[in-house]
Amino acid sequence: MTTVRFDDIAALTALVRPEFGPWSPAVTVGQPMIDAFAEMTGDQQWIHVDTARAARESPFGATIAHGFLLLALAPMLKKTPDLDIGGHGNALNYGLDRVRFLAPVTAGTALHGHTRIAAVEARPDGTMVTLNVAIHAVGNERPAVVFDWKILYRPQEQAA
Numbered sequence: 001m002t003t004v005r006f007d008d009i010a011a012l013t014a015l016v017r018p019e020f021g022p023w024s025p026a027v028t029v030g031q032p033m034i035d036a037f038a039e040m041t042g043d044q045q046w047i048h049v050d051t052a053r054a055a056r057e058s059p060f061g062a063t064i065a066h067g068f069l070l071l072a073l074a075p076m077l078k079k080t081p082d083l084d085i086g087g088h089g090n091a092l093n094y095g096l097d098r099v100r101f102l103a104p105v106t107a108g109t110a111l112h113g114h115t116r117i118a119a120v121e122a123r124p125d126g127t128m129v130t131l132n133v134a135i136h137a138v139g140n141e142r143p144a145v146v147f148d149w150k151i152l153y154r155p156q157e158q159a160a
Contacts, residue, residue: 006088006127006153012120015083020114024079026138029065031107037069051107062106070105070135070145071096077113077135078149085129089157094128094150103137103144110138118148126154 004011031051038049046053047064054063085091105111112135119130129151134143 001082001084003084003086006085006091006129007122007155009120009122009127012085012117012127012129015117016120017116020116020132020134021082023112023114024077026110026112027073027076028110029069029073029105029107031063034063034065034069034107037066037072041066041068043068060104060106062108065105065107065109067101067145070101070111071099071147073111074113074133074135074147074149077111078115078131078133085153088126088153088155090154092152092154094152097130097148097150099145099147101145103140103142105137105144111135111144112138115149123152126152128152 004015006012034048038044043066047058048066049063051063055061058064113133115131115133117129118132119128121128121130131149131151132146133149134146136143
């Protein structure tokens with residue numbers, strides 16, 4: 001594993017490349033996870049929670065995971081075993097750009113993700129790293145969701 005300090009702009013910039021890194025460990029999105037997410041968010045649409053109706057009426061033949069559930073799994077699925085950005089005080093989720101849901105994820109599907117560093121920007125409040133993230137059903141070439149994730153790595157707070 002490569003560890004790079006959050007404030008080593010040259011080293012991080014050297015990691016910007018067109019290829020995605022290795023796959024994260026897989027996570028299975030089962031019906032209990034989908035049901036818990038539906039309960040938590042109030043999104044009880046039948047295509048997510050009614051297995052009998054989804055089997056009968058859905059074009060996918062089964063219930064599907066919420067798009068926002070896939071995004072909620074992103075912290076687990078973006079982890080790549082080859083890079084650790086360290087030395088920071090905290091890492092703030094600055095936001096997502098260009099989110100696209102490209103393929104449905106049916107209940108019981110195992111997902112994995114991979115990332116690549118797309119951009120690095122030194123800022124007065126830390127270092128902004130933009131990751132391209134792609135989450136796929138294991139074995140599928142086409143991703144289920146893709147997005148750009150901006151993470152602001154901030155320095156340790158200075159003692160007063």
